[in-house]
Amino acid sequence: MLSDCPQILELRRFYKLTVLDKLIAQELLKTLLSVWSVIVVIIVSREFIRVLDKAIQGRVSSETLMTLLALKTIIIGVSLLPAALFMAVLMVLGKMYRDQEMSAVGSAGGGALTLYRGVFLLVFPLSVAAAGLSLYTTPWAEATTTRIMHEGDESADLRGIAAGKFSEYSQSDLVFYVEDITDDNVMHDVFVQHRQGGIPGIITAESARLRDLPEGRYAVFYQGERVQGVPGNLDFFIEKFTEYAVRVEEPDTAVFFSRAAVAPDALWASAAAVDAAELQRRWSIPLGMLLLSFLGVPLAQISPRGGAFGNILTGFVIYFCYGNFLRVGQLWVTKAVIPAWLGGLGINLLLLVVGGVLLARLYGWRWLYLNLRQKAEL
Helix, strand or coil, X not given: CHHHCHHHHHHHHHHCCCXXXXXXXXXXXXXXXXXXXXXXXXXXXXXXXXXXXXXXXCCCCHHHHHHHHHHHHHHHHHHCHHHHHHHHHHHHHHHHHHCCHHHHHHHCCCCHHHHHHHHHHHHHHHHHHHHHHHHHHHHHHXXXXXXXXXXXXXXXXXXXXXXXXXXXECCCCEEEEEEEECCCCCEEEEXXXXXXXXXEEEEEEEEEEEEEECCEEEEEEEEEEEEECCCCCCCCEEEEEEEEEEEEECCCCCCCCCHHHCCHHHHHHCCCHHHHXXXXXXXXHHHHHHHHHHHHHHHCCCCCCCCCCCCHHHHHHHHHHHHHHHHHHHHHHHCCCCCHHHHHHHHHHHHHHHHHHHHHHHHCHHHHXXXXXXXXXX
């Protein structure tokens, strides 16, 4: 019978989840969430300060601040998944080595394959989810962020106008001062300094309001006076008006999206080297999670007195080199220095080889050969 076949029994034993598998996966998940949350909060806080500065300048509306924060969290959070997962693997397995739990696992017949099974019980589905996030969700977040920032730049001359303070717009070419703003958005006792054709001018008016016209967005002033001329000259132009308008926004400006915001279907259909490099960048996130986790299992071995974080520094160096090699490879692909397939496979194959060398150093080359041969015969 098939159930009596040794190979079938071995496969059933290998794929049956044990208490140790669930324990490693649970500890890895908790540590991953902790590490990932800390890193994301630090990086997103820095980005949020920049967005907040743009909001203070009037380039972003206060209503979109939380939306931009959520989008930035998605973009940054997905990009930091490989680093957070690599650190989590080193921390969890390093703690098991320090607490002598690995000695108990080894005495019970467990080895590297036992550890890999528990680690990849979480890593594999997480990498599949990360592939979807990197290929589809992150470009959507990038495109939405670009669109919101563009709309903010378009309407920047409408925001930040507050009663009792000077507000600068259009790189200081337009300066507003408003004494009072009513609930119907009518500005009263308005002072404006602006430039038209490089010539400075000053407008004072009893009231003003913003209007959208087919030619663009205008600030319309009522019952005031306009003075225009170059300081130091005597040819000033002075006029009183009942109604006068100044354009504060050009209509229908184009939105320019970066490569990070391009849909994956467009990248697959393109033959340009820059699009191939962008695809490699997106695929590097799930591939990096798999390869760094594979590397982390032998790298996590420490001496009992080495502390829980004995090889964290080595892990940082490896990840730093890996990330820089990825960026260099993508740059070379963009400039057609190397073919696209080499840029996508080169550093990943190198990381796989380094993991294999560490694994063989930990268990011995003969052990690695016998296990690979045994699995090939199943």
